[in-house]
Amino acid sequence: AQKITQTQPGMFVQEKEAVTLDCTYDTSDPSYGLFWYKQPSSGEMIFLIYQGSYDQQNATEGRYSLNFQKARKSANLVISASQLGDSAMYFCAMREPSKTSYDKVIFGPGTSLSVIP
Amino acid sequence: KAGVTQTPRYLIKTRGQQVTLSCSPISGHRSVSWYQQTPGQGLQFLFEYFSETQRNKGNFPGRFSGRQFSNSRSEMNVSTLELGDSALYLCASSPPPRRGAGETQYFGPGTRLLVL
Numbered sequence: 001a002q003k004i005t006q007t008q009p010g011m012f013v014q015e016k017e018a019v020t021l022d023c024t025y026d027t028s029d030p031s032y033g034l035f036w037y038k039q040p041s042s043g044e045m046i047f048l049i050y051q052g053s054y055d056q057q058n059a060t061e062g063r064y065s066l067n068f069q070k071a072r073k074s075a076n077l078v079i080s081a082s083q084l085g086d087s088a089m090y091f092c093a094m095r096e097p098s099k100t101s102y103d104k105v106i107f108g109p110g111t112s113l114s115v116i117p
Numbered sequence: 118k119a120g121v122t123q124t125p126r127y128l129i130k131t132r133g134q135q136v137t138l139s140c141s142p143i144s145g146h147r148s149v150s151w152y153q154q155t156p157g158q159g160l161q162f163l164f165e166y167f168s169e170t171q172r173n174k175g176n177f178p179g180r181f182s183g184r185q186f187s188n189s190r191s192e193m194n195v196s197t198l199e200l201g202d203s204a205l206y207l208c209a210s211s212p213p214p215r216r217g218a219g220e221t222q223y224f225g226p227g228t229r230l231l232v233l
Contacts, residue, residue, distance in 0.1 A: 033220065043229075045152075045207050047222040091160055102174045105162035 003027070004092055004108035012114050013082045020067070021077040021111050023092030034075040035093040036066065039110075040085075048090075051075060082115045089113075119143065121210050121225035129231045135196040138228045142189050142210030148172075149191040150222070151183060152207040163206075166191050195230075203232045 005024045013019040025034065036048040051059040051066045059066045067076040079086055092108040122141045130136050142149050150173075151163035165173035166185035183193040189210075195202055206229075209222040 035220075035222075043205060044226055045209070045224040047209070047224065050220040052220075093160070105173070105175060107160035107162075109159055 003104075003106045004094055006090075006092055006108040006111050008111045009109070010112040010114070012116055013079075013086075015084060015115055015117050016081050018078060018080045019082055019113065021079070021090050021092075021113065023075045023077065023108060025073050025075060025092075025094045027073070027094065027096050029096045031097055033095045034066070034068070035095070036064070036075075036077045037091045037093065038086075038088045039091065040088040049077070079113075084115050084117060087113060087115045121208060121223050123206075123208050123225035123228050125228060126226060127229050127231075129233060130198050131233050132198055132200060134198050135194065136198060136230060137192055137194045138206055138208075138230075140191045140193075140208030140210075140225055142191070142208075143212070143223055146210035146212050146223070147189050148211040149185060149189065150209045150211070151191070151193050152209070153177075154205040154207060154227075155201070155203070157201075163193065198232045200232050203230060205229050 003026050007022050032053045034051045038046040038048050049059050049061045049064050049066050051068050058068050063080045065078045067078055089110045089112050091110045094106050096104045124139045148167045150165040152160055153163055154160045162175040163177055164171055164183050169185045180196045185191045205227045207224055207227045209224045211222050
């Protein structure tokens with residue numbers, strides 16, 4: 001079963017506009033963590049933002065914010081004021097802790113974002 | 118502060134050989150995680166080490182192993198290489214958790230392994 005779904009394989013956004021990248025997840029565990037990563041064409045991986053399932057507020061890091069809707073199991077990434085350098089692949093990931101074994105870390109397939117001047 | 122370094126950056130091996138990849142975390146970081154990225158399987162978590170102990174492990178065969186040294190440097194080893202092991206191997210280090218702050222990871226540039 002697909003645990004992390006990113007329904008948008010590719011997206012375009014105009015420079016300086018805001019964009020939302022979708023991520024839905026599936027877990028029955030009340031405790032989990034959600035991550036977003038950025039991977040430009042150069043291949044380097046950049047950690048963007050983290051949201052814990054018990055965090056009361058949506059995580060924010062500069063122009064990045066995570067729209068966390070727990071009941072809908074949704075963790076969308078919002079990038080405000082898009083810049084050309086935001087063009088990259090974006091991955092959503094989840095970690096489910098385990099008391100008896102190892103935590104599970106699962107990645108989504110990614111969304112390719114292209115920022116248009 | 119120096120970033121996460123990974124060596125070598127590129128590597129070509131043949132089937133059946135073994136390979137060792139190295140990752141040096143940012144100074145002061147004791148947690149090191151490894152990931153594999155392939156076009157077919159996407160990003161997958163390999164393992165995480167903290168203070169020389171494997172704290173977490175993904176769903177990979179026993180041919181994939183790792184370790185962490187007392188200086189937090191980590192190595193991963195793949196024995197009996199298969200064509201499907203061709204991938205970008207990424208290492209990330211994490212700082213000690215701070216109260217009220219979320220998790221953070223810093224990635225190295227990756228090692229591109231090609232198995233022929």
